[in-house]
Structure formats: structure tokens, C-alpha cells
Amino acid sequence: MYATLACPDWVDRLKSGRSLIPDLPLDRSRADRAVAIFNKLRLPDVGGQPSMAEAAGDWFREIVAALFGGFMPDSDDRFIREIFTLVPKKNSKTTGGAGIMMTALIMNERPRAEFLLIGPTQAVSDTAFSQAVGMIQADPYLTKRFHIKEHVKEIRDRTNGAKLKIKTFDTKVLVGSKPVGVLIDEIHELGKIASAARVLRQIRGGILPFPEGFVVFITTQSDEPPVGVFRSELIKARMIRDGKAQSVMLPVLYEFPVSMMKDGSWKDPANWWMVTPNRDRSITIERLIEGHTEALLEGDAALKIWASQHLNIEIGLALQDDNWAGAEFWPLAANKRLTLQEVKRRSSVIVIGIDGGGLDDLLGIAVMGRCKFTGKNLLWSHAWAHEIVKKRRPEIASKLDDLSKLKQLTFVKLPGEDVYELAGIVFDIEASGLLAAENSIGVDSFGVAAIRKALTKEDGGIAKERIVGIPQGWKLNGAIKDAERDLAGGQLVHAGLELMDFAVGNAKVVPRGNAVAIDKQVSGSAKIDPLMAALHAQVLMGLNPVPAGVSGWDTDDLDALEEKIAAAVLEAEARHVA
Structure with a gap:
């Protein structure tokens, strides 16, 4: 060059x-x-x-x-x-x-x-x-x-x-x-x-x-x-x-x-000149301060839009006044090294949440494990979408294409292909012995029947009683609040996927009496199914599950067990695990 x-x-x-x-x-x-x-x-x-x-x-x-x-x-x-x-x-x-x-x-x-x-x-x-x-x-x-x-x-x-x-x-x-x-x-x-x-x-x-x-x-x-x-x-x-x-x-x-x-130093008006190259010509810092003051009076949503347009602040989660409170802590809970294989390697037990699956929806899976080193909840997610959703929801088509390129979302051409791939992930976790013995998989109580059918196949399927219907609406209030606290307190660590940034940023909270609900209808065409899947998993993890199979820590050889524990501690310290 x-x-x-x-x-x-x-x-x-x-x-x-x-x-x-x-x-x-x-x-x-x-x-x-x-x-x-x-x-x-x-x-x-x-x-x-x-x-x-x-x-x-x-x-x-x-x-x-x-x-x-x-x-x-x-x-x-x-x-x-x-x-x-x-x-x-x-x-x-x-x-x-x-x-x-x-x-x-x-x-x-x-x-x-x-x-x-x-x-x-x-x-x-x-x-x-x-x-x-x-x-x-x-x-x-x-x-x-x-x-x-x-x-x-x-x-x-x-x-x-x-x-x-x-x-x-x-x-x-x-x-x-x-x-x-x-x-x-x-x-x-x-x-x-x-x-x-x-x-x-x-x-x-x-x-x-x-x-x-x-x-x-x-x-x-x-x-x-x-x-x-x-x-x-x-x-x-x-x-x-x-x-x-x-x-x-x-x-x-x-x-x-x-x-x-x-x-947070970008918020100081003394630093705004850095991104205002035409200052004192077409714009002054004083005028920017005036606009900032007006945006503050209008609320958080107006302030974020003002900052994006006048200071080039990139909006990662498009937070609004009615967004889920956990969104504020979401970016800080990310660990980009947290792949599906890493969740399996580090977990003592795993539960799975599933949501969506209609032709206009995303089909989301949330794999949540309890870290055997730290006790924290580790979350990995993926989603599937039928090709037709890009025609029916053109306003999010380019975003879905971006997620597909990142291999965080998979497009399918025929109904059933998504469920088949999702079931493959579930069966793989089951084969590892890490899937919870009871209350293993959480789905929408009114979920797609094809999902249950695929998971409970006669040859090597999941027992029906291990699949739990998760009540929706205000009944998810407990999981919503638990997830907020876990994110704020560092108990929940996620894989830092743009897929989940998209879903979390889209989620709108609706008051329901003394509870709150994350409402799909209010969130509109901007999909939140992967987040709902994560909340389903949150419900199951709150039941303190135990694995169905051998965890890999049981041994009659006490010397070998001590060596394994010591090695795990050293590895955790070396990798700065969540």
C-alpha cells in the first residue's frame, strides 16, 4: 500500500x-x-x-x-x-x-x-x-x-x-x-x-x-x-x-x-470542544450547554438523543424512560469470552430458557449455568428467525442481517429448521450431564407446540415433566427483579452479544398493580424474545437446581480431588473469571 x-x-x-x-x-x-x-x-x-x-x-x-x-x-x-x-x-x-x-x-x-x-x-x-x-x-x-x-x-x-x-x-x-x-x-x-x-x-x-x-x-x-x-x-x-x-x-x-x-468525563462541557471542530463559527459551546439544559428538563430519552446528535455519543442500548431497569447495568455485566462451550466448561449445573418461534418472532434460547468457581450465573444466548420476518418487519431487517453476520442469529427457510437446531443444543447439554435434573427447561406457557414435541422425542428426548411452562406478564415480576439485582450486583454475567444488547434495549416495562411486566406488545416489532428466554432461565435458576448427570467433581480419589480443586482455583485466578 x-x-x-x-x-x-x-x-x-x-x-x-x-x-x-x-x-x-x-x-x-x-x-x-x-x-x-x-x-x-x-x-x-x-x-x-x-x-x-x-x-x-x-x-x-x-x-x-x-x-x-x-x-x-x-x-x-x-x-x-x-x-x-x-x-x-x-x-x-x-x-x-x-x-x-x-x-x-x-x-x-x-x-x-x-x-x-x-x-x-x-x-x-x-x-x-x-x-x-x-x-x-x-x-x-x-x-x-x-x-x-x-x-x-x-x-x-x-x-x-x-x-x-x-x-x-x-x-x-x-x-x-x-x-x-x-x-x-x-x-x-x-x-x-x-x-x-x-x-x-x-x-x-x-x-x-x-x-x-x-x-x-x-x-x-x-x-x-x-x-x-x-x-x-x-x-x-x-x-x-x-x-x-x-x-x-x-x-x-x-x-x-x-x-x-x-x-463519564464526556459529560463535562469543558471537554465538548474536542468533538466540535467548527466551534465559534457555526456553533458555540455556550449554545451546546443551552441545548443540553433543555434536554435535561425533557427527560432521559431526550438527553440521550441530544448527546448522540451533538456530541456523537453512540447509543448502545437506546435506553428510554420506560426501559427495563436492568438495561442500565447490562453493559457492565458482559464477558466476551463467555461462549457456549465456556459456559458448559465452567458450570456445575445448567438450565435453559426458550421463547418465541412464530413466523413473525425470533426463537430465542438462553443457556444459564451456575459457575462452579464463583457461584455466579453465566448466560449465553442465540436466536433463529424465519426469512419471512425481514419482509414483515422491514424496519429491523438490517439489524437482523447484522446479527446473522455475527453468527448470533440464524435465518431458516422452512418452519421446523429452527426448532431442530435448538433441540440439538439442548440434547448436547443433556448429554454432558449438566442439565438440571428437574425444572430443566422453561418455555412460555402458551409456547409453540413444535418446541415441546422436538424436545420430548421418543429416542433420547427430554422427559416431559422436566419442561416447565413459565407464566408470563406480571407473574414474571420476580424474575425481572431478580435479574435486575443480579446484574447490578455482579451475580449475572452474560456473553456480551449484540443480539442481547438489541433485545434488552428494546424491552419496555409496563406497571401491573404492584408488579411490573416486560410487554411484547408495547415493545412492538423490535424483538425481545431472547431476553424473555433469559428470564425463563432466571426463574429456573432461582429454584436452586442440581445436575441430572455427573458433574465431573465426584471422585473416590481424595488426592486427585484436591489437585483438581487447586487447579481450578489457579485457573480462575489466571483467567480473572467472572
Whole structure:
């Protein structure tokens, strides 16, 4: 690779106010020319129509320089073909994006080249087009050079026939287009569109024939947990920035480091300047403080949305005022090393919870073991979904695809395939001798009959009396409260799966007299079945189960038993087990 685009010292740069773009071997003549053109563009909607030289910060000029100067020496081939910029609202993101595309159109030398600026909504597209048109109309030379077609949101260069088209995203956005350069505004909104990944692949494939081709993403953080193409592109950008991957994408991410997220220092207004690169121009810290104060008065939900949009705080669980109280402690109880095999290895006894299974539902399994080293409850989960759920619930289709790629959710084409795979996990645990002798498996009292039938097969099945119907609604109040306390007190440790983050974040609590219930109807199409399965397992673990088979600790050889216990203690200390 010609040059690495990693910026491993980005935290130090962020805290000291230095550029988040590493030192790069740019083509300075191209970079300087692009910056000079960009600087001459004028803000059309500000009194006096100041130039970008006055209105834009150096941080954005550095992006312009990297984009237009990121070429190989003495070549038209780029080593920077993409830029991913994550910046909070009110930092002139859309205006800067319009300026980038006008700069590209002015610098372009390819006859009849086509450029696209794509907004996620009609409103964003209208704003971008208005800014680009205003920049042209504020300059006599640009007014003569470019022809504006208002009705189709198109700007044509009279000198060579090149075009800049401003479009609203849809699956047909590329019909008849062969773009040389593309800017996508607010890609976080596209994460909710199932077809966005396919369109993005088409865009990337479309620019390949052009050595000068580029794609730019400029976006704020999502006000919901990142999903779909936004999540995948954000993860990739972070990996490149941190030096864990190499690519032709340059990441410029104005976000707080994990350490500041954990210690809460991101909440201090004295630190907000770090992620506000256009401060004292389009936004001030004082205005941010005012907005923060208003959000505090509106409640927790408004505060989280405000933080995601104005400070780029990623929402992991989309907490709302009516969310389950255990969600607050959920992230702290995660242990990513906790695989199914690890739960089996470390447990003295295991119970299983199952929930869901209709064509519109997820089928969730929760395997909960009691750790033989610490006595804590260890939770591993998985889910299955019929392919049809993506059509019936398109709003969560991209999220389910993400979970499938992580191998935390399995799609099936035929009813029964999910139950068959689930039963295989149950039988494997039964064969290990760890499954509880009584009250082994908890299912919804009105659960799918196919599940019970699969588990109680004549040849090697589970005895019917070991499968327990778990009452739902307010009758789960005890398990809900127990799980909250166990999470808060460190008694419950889970595998840190995005599947369960999704389910826990979706769960809505409904008061029922003196009790509470986690209601599927209130939670809507955002599925909570894996969490319900975990609560079923919580009920059974509360019955203090004993294993049906030999645990592996019984021995008549006392010396061997002492050695086994000593080895287990040493292993626990070495691994820092939960």
C-alpha cells in the first residue's frame, strides 16, 4: 500500500486540538488548488455571504486537501478513494459537503463526468441543493459557467458538460448513472434501509473505472444503536483509524475515546470542544450547554438523543424512560469470552430458557449455568428467525442481517429448521450431564407446540415433566427483579452479544398493580424474545437446581480431588473469571 491512513495517536490529537488526519504524502499542487477553490466559495445563507476561507475551519480544509490531493506521485490513481467523516450536528456538515462537490465539479477535467450528492431524505437533499446553488449565484464567474436546473436538482458545467446531481436516496438512485464522485450525507439514516448495502456496493463498483473516482461519507452519530451499512462502515473506519486494518478509506472521526465514555468525563462541557471542530463559527459551546439544559428538563430519552446528535455519543442500548431497569447495568455485566462451550466448561449445573418461534418472532434460547468457581450465573444466548420476518418487519431487517453476520442469529427457510437446531443444543447439554435434573427447561406457557414435541422425542428426548411452562406478564415480576439485582450486583454475567444488547434495549416495562411486566406488545416489532428466554432461565435458576448427570467433581480419589480443586482455583485466578 502506498500510504497507511491509520491515525493511532488520534486520542492525543483529539485532546490537544490537533488534526485527526495523519501526515500523508499528498500531491500538494492538487491539494492546494482544491483548498483555494473551496476557500473562494461563499456561504449563501449568512449575512454578508462570507467566503469559506472565513466561515470554514481548518479541520474541513484538511479534509478537502486530503480528498483532492490523495493521489499517487505522477499519477491519476488515488491512494485515498474514500473519506468517512463523523462529526456532530451544527458543524456545517451539509454546507461543507456541498462545497466539496462544487470543488470537484470546478476541478473536474473529464468531459460529461457525473457527480452525485445523495441525501437520506428530501429535506436534506433540498438543503444541499440550495447551498450549492447559492454558492454559484454568489459568484459572477460561477454563475456564467454553470447552468442550474431547479426542477431536477442538477447543475451542469457549460465548459465540458459535467453534471452534479443532488438526489434523495432510494434503491433506484443509480439508474442511468456512472458517477465519478459521490458524497453521501447522513449515512446513519441509511442503516435502517435493508437495500442500502446493495446500493453502496453498486456505487463503489461504479466509480472503479475512474482513477480519480471517490466516495465521501459525512454523517452524525445515529440517535439509535447503529445498524446496517452505517454500523459496518463505522466499524471499518474505526479499525482503519486504529491501525487494525488497511484500506483506501480515510477516517476522520470526532468522537470521545472509550476511556472518557467509561469515566463519564464526556459529560463535562469543558471537554465538548474536542468533538466540535467548527466551534465559534457555526456553533458555540455556550449554545451546546443551552441545548443540553433543555434536554435535561425533557427527560432521559431526550438527553440521550441530544448527546448522540451533538456530541456523537453512540447509543448502545437506546435506553428510554420506560426501559427495563436492568438495561442500565447490562453493559457492565458482559464477558466476551463467555461462549457456549465456556459456559458448559465452567458450570456445575445448567438450565435453559426458550421463547418465541412464530413466523413473525425470533426463537430465542438462553443457556444459564451456575459457575462452579464463583457461584455466579453465566448466560449465553442465540436466536433463529424465519426469512419471512425481514419482509414483515422491514424496519429491523438490517439489524437482523447484522446479527446473522455475527453468527448470533440464524435465518431458516422452512418452519421446523429452527426448532431442530435448538433441540440439538439442548440434547448436547443433556448429554454432558449438566442439565438440571428437574425444572430443566422453561418455555412460555402458551409456547409453540413444535418446541415441546422436538424436545420430548421418543429416542433420547427430554422427559416431559422436566419442561416447565413459565407464566408470563406480571407473574414474571420476580424474575425481572431478580435479574435486575443480579446484574447490578455482579451475580449475572452474560456473553456480551449484540443480539442481547438489541433485545434488552428494546424491552419496555409496563406497571401491573404492584408488579411490573416486560410487554411484547408495547415493545412492538423490535424483538425481545431472547431476553424473555433469559428470564425463563432466571426463574429456573432461582429454584436452586442440581445436575441430572455427573458433574465431573465426584471422585473416590481424595488426592486427585484436591489437585483438581487447586487447579481450578489457579485457573480462575489466571483467567480473572467472572
